[in-house]
Amino acid sequence: MNKALSAIIAGGGLGGLATAAALAQRGWDVTVYERQPALRAAGSGxxxxxxxxxxxxxxxxxxDAVRDAFHGRCFEQRDNLGGIIESAPIAAGKRLITVKRSQLLDALRDASLRAGVKVVTSAEIIGATPRGELRFANGDIARADLAVGVDGIWSRVREALGLEMYHQQTEEGALRTVIDSRPGDIPEADAGKYIENWNGTRRLLITPINAQQIYLALTCTESDRAARDTNIDKALWSAAFPQWRHLIERIGNEVSWGVYSIIKCSAWSAGRTVILGDAAHAQPPNLGQGGGMAMQNGLALGVALEGVQHAEQIPAALEAWEARERPLVDHCQKWSTLYGEVAFLPDAVRTATIRGAMGNAWVSEQIFRAANHVPSGTIGFVPQGAACKVGDEVHV
Ligand SMILES: Cc1cc2nc3c(=O)[nH]c(=O)nc-3n(C[C@H](O)[C@H](O)[C@H](O)COP(=O)(O)OP(=O)(O)OC[C@H]3O[C@@H](n4cnc5c(N)ncnc54)[C@H](O)[C@@H]3O)c2cc1C
Structure with a gap:
């Protein structure tokens, strides 16, 4: 690239900052516009x-992102009586960590700033055009060679470009919070585990995020009014998961509730304006991949635009990027949605289903395909069509 091409990005979340860093590290002049008064992530894990x-x-x-993070050794599902349904070790060489969201966002922010990204806060985007333009709530318009909408599930950029095919909100949602951990919180035999406990349509997911804190996700249906109250009904949740009463009783006031979104678009770009992350392909969180996909597609976008010299070359590069990234995202969205269906099965059927599925090599390959993927722009990535040598990692 001779003269620096410019990019303007709506949204300073995980996807926006990953995209910003990826472009700026490749010589782009990048500005991120964030609606909130500061770059801020919700406080859970x-x-x-x-x-x-x-x-x-x-x-x-x-x-920076993984400093002090929790490195789980296995993911375990438990039934309504506290019995183990499945206990899957985290495969060797396939890392999984859990961390506070704010730490991850701060790490991406710092990487962006080091690469020269400019961040403008309290800047609300209300529209966009395919000509690389973003329109602000105060009437201003910003123009660049590339505009990127990473403005989350209610994306104004997606709406303005008319790309949405459907936006479905699920029946299930999650209450999320973080509690301080205390010695003895997790029995010794369970150290190093992520534990997903089921009881009817209610679920309690216990996730340490560092040595001091545990992230709790309490999921239920939107119609389960007593359970989904952010003023947690501790007696109700403790009755469902009595072995974790000591954690439930310590839940404080900082609890968020939300159902999940599933978003499908006819295309991820129009002209020189592109959408990615939840704006383009939100998925239920059951595989823990929404943020991973957003960051992955942001980096891949930077890589896909590496050869671009002039703004006129951008639309074709965006289409090629989507063609390469979309199959895995669609796959992940499908399987995270499918996993969500177990919430609606009777307990005994759920136990049998999870046991049968997780013990099956084919199902396991589907579920972990994204985790096993070597993303574009990372070490080990083999571009499609490239000659492979023995020992290269290849993804499907
Ligand atoms: C319960 C739950 C648990 C999850 N767990 C995981 C997990 O464990 N692992 C994982 O990888 N993913 C997880 N996800 C998914 C993950 O949170 C999202 O996929 C990820 O945050 C998407 O990043 P994003 O940057 O696209 O959007 P967001 O994180 O939503 O960021 C959008 C940004 O744009 C800003 N914005 C919005 N509108 C405007 C506007 N009009 N103008 C300017 N700025 C705007 C917002 O303030 C925000 O900063 C979970 C999701 C849920 C709901």
Whole structure:
């Protein structure tokens, strides 16, 4: 690239900052516009699988993102009586960590700033055009060679470009919070585990995120009004999961509730304006991959635009990027949605279903395909059509 091409990005979340860093590290002049008064993540935790960690490494954000993070050794599902349904070890060489969201966002912010990204806060985008333009709530318009909408599930950029095919909100949602951990919280035999406990349509997911804190996700249906109250009904949740009463009783006031979104678009770009992350392909969180996909596609966008010299070349590069990235995202979206269906099965049927499915090599391959993927722009990635040598890692 001779003269620096410019990019304007709507949204300073995980996807926006990963995209910003990836472009700026490749010589682009990048500005991020964020609606909030500061770059801020909701306070709970997040799972980052091998694919996401590879992206963070490529962006130079991994060390900061995973400092003090929890490295789980296995993921376990339990039934309504506390019995183990399945206990799947985290495969050797396929990392999974959990960390506070704010730490991950800060790491991406710092990598972006180091690469020269400018961040403008309190800047609300209300529209966009295919000509690389973003329109602000105050009437201003920003123009660049490339505009990127990474403005989350209610994306104004997606709406303005008319790309949405459907936006479905699920029946299930999650209450999320973080509690301080205390000695003895997790029995010794369960140390190093992520534990997903089921009882009817209610689920309690216990996720340490560092040595001091545990992220709790309490999921239920939107119609389960007593259970989904952010003023947690501790007696109700403790009755469903009595062995974890000591954790439930310590839940404080900082609890968020939300159902999940599933978003499908006819295309991820129009002209020189592109959408990615939840704006383009939100998925239920059951595989813990929404953020991973957002970061992965942001880095891949930077890579896909590497050969671009002039703004006129951008639309074709965006189409090629989508063609390469979309199959895996669609796959992940499908399987995370499918996993969500177990919430609606009777307990005994759920136990049998999870046991049968997780013990099956084919199902396991589907579920972990994204985690096992070597993302574009990371070490080990083999471009499609490239000649492979013995020992190269190849993804499907
Ligand atoms: C319960 C739950 C658990 C999850 N757990 C995981 C997990 O463990 N692992 C994982 O990888 N993913 C997980 N996800 C998914 C993950 O949170 C999202 O996929 C990820 O945050 C998407 O990143 P994004 O940057 O596309 O969007 P967002 O994180 O939503 O960021 C969008 C940004 O744009 C800003 N914005 C919005 N509108 C405007 C506007 N009009 N103008 C300017 N700025 C705007 C917002 O303020 C925000 O900063 C989970 C999701 C849920 C709901």
């Amino acid at each position: 997040i799972y980052i699988w091998e694919n996401g960690l590879r992206v963070l490494e490529a962006l130079g954000a991994c060390e």
